[in-house]
Amino acid sequence: MPEAGSPGGKPVAFRGGGFAPRPVGFVGPIVFVAVILLWEAGSRTGYISAIVLPAPSQAAIAFWELVTSGLLFKHLSASLYRLIIGWTLGMALGLAVGFAAGLFSLARAGLVPLVSALFPIPKIALLPLFIIWFGIGEESKVATILFGTFFPTVISTYGGVDNVDRGLVRMGQSFGMSWWSIVRKIILPGAMPAILSGARISASIAIILLVAAEMIGAEHGVGAYVLMAGNLMATDQLIAGVAILSCLGLTVGWLIGRAEKILLRWRG
């Protein structure tokens, strides 16, 4: 109906909007619960055979046995010890080498090709070497995780250093700031976003490598538990162990998210 003042016009069709996903908090948990319920229903009705995949309730029972026997604590503490030591050392060395490659031409020319050559080697393939070098004690397990986290840290760190706005570095120089001050107050914070997203990746790699590391004659550890369950075809225990690893990953991801919130507060 044409109104007064708009003789015979039609509204312009809307064609904007979209392309802006919003966070919808409750959907994630619902999907989780729905998948587990479907799975449980499938197992109960016999649609999913117990040999193929144990019911979630079976896995929960296996998990509960771990809790009551006190083994959960032993497995978790052994694994966390290896994860924390290996990841911390790998990050520390990776940061040092990454900064060197980001700041010095010679270090870059020498180290970057080496890192590119060694990064893609599956660390599992090197396990026999690690055993020869470090024995079958904790050292070789920690070393596996260390090597796995070292390379991605180097790459993300020197990428981060490269991406720091050179205008800010020039500003620092123009005010007579010392080299060390520029590195500490301009380059390090500027590279922090890249370093933290590298930490996210290297933490996941550390958890992936935990199972490999605990292949080396480990008595306790979540990875060792999963391997043992696999060897015995105890699929309920296997699922329980895998769920623990998954929760470990979620926790670490959440912790790094917190660190990002605090360290990158300035990004708003």
Added chain:
Amino acid sequence: MPRGSRRLGDTGGTRSKWASEMDLHIAGISHRYGDLQVLSDIDLKIPESQIVCIIGPSGCGKSTLLRFIGGLERPERGNVLQIGEAPRGSLNPLTYIFQDFALLPWRTVQDNVSLVLEDHRLGARERSAIVDDVLRRTKLSEFKGAFPRQLSGGMKQRVAIARALAVSPACLLMDEPLSALDSQTRELLLDDLLELWERERFTACYVTHNLAEAVRLGHRIVVLSRRPGRIRDVIEIDIPLAERVRHQAKLQEQQQQLWNLMREEALAADQELTDA
């Protein structure tokens, strides 16, 4: 320490603490990047307490010249001479103000100012006194806890000016400081700079491509030709800065004269391929 007393003694009189006995002489500078000659035989004096504006078509090497003056880059030939000593309290005699502000996004306003004092031997109390003083002088005190992302472009540049004032420079090197701002903010900041000059009588080398800024701020305007940049002309404007608002017609005339000088160069520069 004479520094503290100098600062607190600032009452806005004529010939304040900025009045150093330091001139800059740019002596026969030529420079090329690879095969590309960017500057050729630039000879220029920046006398104390004056604002020297350098204008020229884009790509004529004005910003390069400014980087030479502050020692951020080395010219192929010639050098920049400092005649006389910088005042004793000056922490950083040659201080830049950048077009893109160059504020650290992870530091608040006051920490950005404090950054450039941290490498100097100052007590914590003296340092925060300087920070408070310059923030007050640039009317930023109530924003001292804000992060750069929360500020408008004009406020960011005010922070950069405060940061420059904090190190008591002998000469300010300004590289198109207003070019990243919208025209209204630019007008406001131009007034701020004029007011600051009236109070502090600082020495400055002001690079711009904006002729209106040059005739409002410059005691002396150096016109560079297009690449390779040579000095085409030096124009002195003898109207005191404070009175220029009242001589619009005269300024307009000066601006027109500058434009006539530059017009063809600008046209030619516009049609050049850039690869620098």
